[in-house]
Amino acid sequence: MKALGVKIAYYPGFCLLVLRGDLEELSAPILSLVVEEALEHSSRIVVDAANLDSCDYQGTALLAAMHRRAEVAGGGLSLAFAHGSLKRLLEFDRRNGSGPGTELVTTLDW
Template sequence: MTGLSIITERHDGFVVVRLAGELDHGNRLPLVRALERLLGDTPRIVVDTSGLRFCDSHGLWTLIACQRRAEARGGGLRLIGVHGPLARLLIVTPAGRPVPTVRGALSGRSLAGSPLTRCSRPAVR
Protein backbone atom coordinates (compact mmCIF):
# COMPACT_ATOMS: atom_id res chain seq x y z
CA MET A 1 0.00 0.00 0.00
CA THR A 2 1.27 3.43 -0.95
CA GLY A 3 0.33 6.49 1.04
CA LEU A 4 -2.10 9.24 0.25
CA SER A 5 -1.07 12.88 0.47
CA ILE A 6 -3.84 15.40 1.23
CA ILE A 7 -3.16 19.13 0.92
CA THR A 8 -5.91 21.71 1.43
CA GLU A 9 -5.97 25.28 0.14
CA ARG A 10 -8.66 27.67 1.33
CA HIS A 11 -10.00 30.20 -1.14
CA ASP A 12 -12.82 32.72 -0.90
CA GLY A 13 -15.95 30.56 -0.71
CA PHE A 14 -14.42 27.17 -1.48
CA VAL A 15 -11.60 24.79 -0.60
CA VAL A 16 -9.26 22.92 -2.94
CA VAL A 17 -8.16 19.47 -1.77
CA ARG A 18 -5.12 18.17 -3.67
CA LEU A 19 -4.65 14.41 -3.59
CA ALA A 20 -1.47 12.52 -4.49
CA GLY A 21 -0.56 8.86 -4.24
CA GLU A 22 -3.14 6.11 -3.93
CA LEU A 23 -6.72 6.34 -2.71
CA ASP A 24 -8.02 2.93 -1.71
CA HIS A 25 -9.70 0.97 1.08
CA GLY A 26 -6.56 0.96 3.19
CA ASN A 27 -5.96 4.71 3.28
CA ARG A 28 -9.30 6.42 2.65
CA LEU A 29 -10.07 7.24 6.29
CA PRO A 30 -7.71 10.27 6.52
CA LEU A 31 -9.50 11.70 3.46
CA VAL A 32 -12.91 11.00 5.02
CA ARG A 33 -11.85 12.85 8.19
CA ALA A 34 -10.35 15.78 6.24
CA LEU A 35 -13.42 16.18 4.04
CA GLU A 36 -15.78 15.98 7.04
CA ARG A 37 -13.84 18.78 8.79
CA LEU A 38 -13.96 20.91 5.65
CA LEU A 39 -17.68 20.33 5.11
CA GLY A 40 -18.36 21.83 8.51
CA ASP A 41 -16.87 25.15 7.40
CA THR A 42 -17.14 25.27 3.62
CA PRO A 43 -19.54 22.93 1.81
CA ARG A 44 -18.00 23.87 -1.57
CA ILE A 45 -15.01 21.61 -2.27
CA VAL A 46 -12.86 21.07 -5.36
CA VAL A 47 -10.83 17.85 -5.30
CA ASP A 48 -7.74 17.91 -7.52
CA THR A 49 -7.04 14.28 -8.41
CA SER A 50 -4.22 14.95 -10.87
CA GLY A 51 -1.68 13.55 -8.40
CA LEU A 52 -3.48 10.25 -7.85
CA ARG A 53 -1.69 7.21 -9.25
CA PHE A 54 -4.45 4.81 -8.22
CA CYS A 55 -8.04 4.89 -7.00
CA ASP A 56 -10.21 1.85 -6.28
CA SER A 57 -13.97 1.58 -5.75
CA HIS A 58 -13.60 2.44 -2.05
CA GLY A 59 -11.92 5.71 -3.02
CA LEU A 60 -14.69 6.48 -5.52
CA TRP A 61 -17.38 5.78 -2.94
CA THR A 62 -15.57 8.05 -0.48
CA LEU A 63 -15.79 10.89 -3.02
CA ILE A 64 -19.43 10.12 -3.85
CA ALA A 65 -20.42 10.09 -0.17
CA CYS A 66 -18.69 13.41 0.42
CA GLN A 67 -20.34 14.91 -2.65
CA ARG A 68 -23.76 13.86 -1.34
CA ARG A 69 -23.04 15.32 2.11
CA ALA A 70 -21.84 18.58 0.54
CA GLU A 71 -25.01 18.87 -1.54
CA ALA A 72 -27.16 18.18 1.53
CA ARG A 73 -25.45 21.18 3.17
CA GLY A 74 -26.13 23.44 0.18
CA GLY A 75 -22.69 23.05 -1.40
CA GLY A 76 -21.03 20.58 -3.71
CA LEU A 77 -17.92 18.65 -4.55
CA ARG A 78 -16.23 18.87 -7.96
CA LEU A 79 -13.33 16.86 -9.33
CA ILE A 80 -10.49 18.25 -11.43
CA GLY A 81 -7.48 16.49 -12.92
CA VAL A 82 -9.37 13.21 -13.35
CA HIS A 83 -7.31 10.55 -15.13
CA GLY A 84 -6.22 6.92 -15.00
CA PRO A 85 -8.05 4.46 -12.73
CA LEU A 86 -10.40 7.10 -11.30
CA ALA A 87 -11.45 8.18 -14.79
CA ARG A 88 -12.15 4.59 -15.74
CA LEU A 89 -14.20 4.06 -12.56
CA LEU A 90 -16.26 7.17 -13.28
CA ILE A 91 -16.93 5.95 -16.81
CA VAL A 92 -17.95 2.39 -15.95
CA THR A 93 -19.69 3.01 -12.60
CA PRO A 94 -23.21 4.43 -12.91
CA ALA A 95 -23.06 5.62 -9.30
CA GLY A 96 -20.03 7.78 -10.15
CA ARG A 97 -21.91 9.86 -12.69
CA PRO A 98 -23.40 12.25 -10.11
CA VAL A 99 -19.86 13.38 -9.15
CA PRO A 100 -19.18 16.22 -11.57
CA THR A 101 -15.77 16.82 -13.06
CA VAL A 102 -14.53 20.24 -14.07
CA ARG A 103 -12.95 20.90 -17.44
CA GLY A 104 -10.00 23.23 -17.67
CA ALA A 105 -8.05 25.16 -15.09
CA LEU A 106 -9.26 25.97 -11.63
CA SER A 107 -10.24 29.56 -11.05
CA GLY A 108 -11.92 31.12 -8.07
CA ARG A 109 -14.14 33.09 -10.42
CA SER A 110 -15.55 29.92 -11.99
CA LEU A 111 -16.51 28.64 -8.56
CA ALA A 112 -17.76 31.88 -7.09
CA GLY A 113 -19.58 33.49 -9.99
CA SER A 114 -20.58 31.23 -12.83
CA PRO A 115 -21.60 27.60 -13.16
CA LEU A 116 -18.84 25.07 -13.52
CA THR A 117 -18.31 23.44 -16.88
CA ARG A 118 -19.02 19.76 -16.49
CA CYS A 119 -17.37 17.06 -18.53
CA SER A 120 -19.71 14.34 -19.66
CA ARG A 121 -16.85 11.83 -19.58
CA PRO A 122 -13.43 12.39 -18.01
CA ALA A 123 -10.42 12.00 -20.25
CA VAL A 124 -8.69 8.67 -19.71
CA ARG A 125 -4.91 8.79 -19.75
Protein backbone atom coordinates in the same frame (compact mmCIF):
# COMPACT_ATOMS: atom_id res chain seq x y z
CA MET B 1 1.05 1.25 -2.95
CA LYS B 2 1.73 4.91 -2.17
CA ALA B 3 0.34 6.52 0.95
CA LEU B 4 -2.45 9.01 0.38
CA GLY B 5 -1.43 12.60 0.92
CA VAL B 6 -3.90 15.48 1.12
CA LYS B 7 -3.20 19.21 1.10
CA ILE B 8 -5.98 21.61 2.02
CA ALA B 9 -6.33 25.21 0.85
CA TYR B 10 -9.25 27.45 1.75
CA TYR B 11 -10.46 30.09 -0.70
CA PRO B 12 -13.48 32.39 -0.63
CA GLY B 13 -16.44 30.18 -1.50
CA PHE B 14 -14.69 26.80 -1.68
CA CYS B 15 -12.09 24.46 -0.27
CA LEU B 16 -9.43 22.83 -2.47
CA LEU B 17 -8.17 19.35 -1.61
CA VAL B 18 -5.05 18.28 -3.52
CA LEU B 19 -4.59 14.50 -3.49
CA ARG B 20 -1.46 12.46 -4.18
CA GLY B 21 -0.76 8.75 -3.87
CA ASP B 22 -3.41 6.02 -3.79
CA LEU B 23 -7.05 6.41 -2.80
CA GLU B 24 -8.30 2.96 -1.88
CA GLU B 25 -10.02 1.04 0.88
CA LEU B 26 -7.25 1.48 3.45
CA SER B 27 -6.65 5.18 2.79
CA ALA B 28 -10.29 6.23 2.33
CA PRO B 29 -10.78 6.96 6.08
CA ILE B 30 -7.98 9.55 5.88
CA LEU B 31 -9.79 11.45 3.14
CA SER B 32 -13.07 11.11 4.99
CA LEU B 33 -11.60 12.89 8.02
CA VAL B 34 -10.12 15.64 5.86
CA VAL B 35 -13.43 16.22 4.06
CA GLU B 36 -15.24 16.40 7.40
CA GLU B 37 -12.84 19.15 8.45
CA ALA B 38 -13.24 20.92 5.10
CA LEU B 39 -17.04 20.86 5.39
CA GLU B 40 -16.76 22.78 8.65
CA HIS B 41 -15.32 25.68 6.62
CA SER B 42 -17.07 25.40 3.25
CA SER B 43 -19.83 23.33 1.66
CA ARG B 44 -18.18 23.65 -1.77
CA ILE B 45 -15.20 21.30 -2.24
CA VAL B 46 -12.95 20.88 -5.26
CA VAL B 47 -10.74 17.77 -5.33
CA ASP B 48 -7.60 18.06 -7.48
CA ALA B 49 -6.81 14.50 -8.57
CA ALA B 50 -3.90 15.36 -10.90
CA ASN B 51 -1.34 13.64 -8.64
CA LEU B 52 -3.55 10.73 -7.62
CA ASP B 53 -1.74 7.55 -8.68
CA SER B 54 -4.69 5.17 -8.36
CA CYS B 55 -8.23 4.93 -7.07
CA ASP B 56 -10.39 1.87 -6.44
CA TYR B 57 -14.15 1.42 -6.12
CA GLN B 58 -14.03 2.28 -2.39
CA GLY B 59 -12.35 5.57 -3.29
CA THR B 60 -15.06 6.55 -5.78
CA ALA B 61 -17.75 5.47 -3.30
CA LEU B 62 -16.18 7.72 -0.66
CA LEU B 63 -16.00 10.67 -3.07
CA ALA B 64 -19.68 10.18 -3.95
CA ALA B 65 -20.64 10.00 -0.26
CA MET B 66 -18.70 13.17 0.45
CA HIS B 67 -20.44 14.85 -2.50
CA ARG B 68 -23.83 13.95 -1.00
CA ARG B 69 -22.78 15.34 2.39
CA ALA B 70 -21.61 18.57 0.77
CA GLU B 71 -24.93 18.82 -1.13
CA VAL B 72 -26.86 18.48 2.12
CA ALA B 73 -24.78 21.40 3.43
CA GLY B 74 -25.77 23.45 0.35
CA GLY B 75 -22.71 22.85 -1.82
CA GLY B 76 -21.12 19.90 -3.57
CA LEU B 77 -17.88 18.16 -4.46
CA SER B 78 -16.27 18.46 -7.89
CA LEU B 79 -13.29 16.55 -9.25
CA ALA B 80 -10.57 18.28 -11.23
CA PHE B 81 -8.07 16.43 -13.42
CA ALA B 82 -9.54 12.94 -12.98
CA HIS B 83 -7.35 10.47 -14.88
CA GLY B 84 -6.14 6.87 -14.83
CA SER B 85 -8.07 4.37 -12.71
CA LEU B 86 -10.31 7.09 -11.22
CA LYS B 87 -11.38 8.30 -14.66
CA ARG B 88 -11.97 4.73 -15.85
CA LEU B 89 -14.17 3.95 -12.83
CA LEU B 90 -16.17 7.16 -13.36
CA GLU B 91 -16.65 6.39 -17.06
CA PHE B 92 -17.69 2.81 -16.28
CA ASP B 93 -20.30 3.99 -13.76
CA ARG B 94 -21.66 6.60 -16.17
CA ARG B 95 -21.92 4.15 -19.07
CA ASN B 96 -23.81 1.69 -16.89
CA GLY B 97 -25.94 4.37 -15.23
CA SER B 98 -25.13 3.08 -11.76
CA GLY B 99 -22.43 3.23 -9.15
CA PRO B 100 -20.96 6.13 -7.26
CA GLY B 101 -19.33 7.72 -10.30
CA THR B 102 -22.69 8.76 -11.74
CA GLU B 103 -23.04 11.41 -9.01
CA LEU B 104 -19.68 13.09 -9.37
CA VAL B 105 -19.05 16.17 -11.48
CA THR B 106 -15.68 16.32 -13.19
CA THR B 107 -14.05 19.55 -14.32
CA LEU B 108 -10.78 20.48 -15.93
CA ASP B 109 -10.12 17.25 -17.80
CA TRP B 110 -6.61 16.55 -19.04
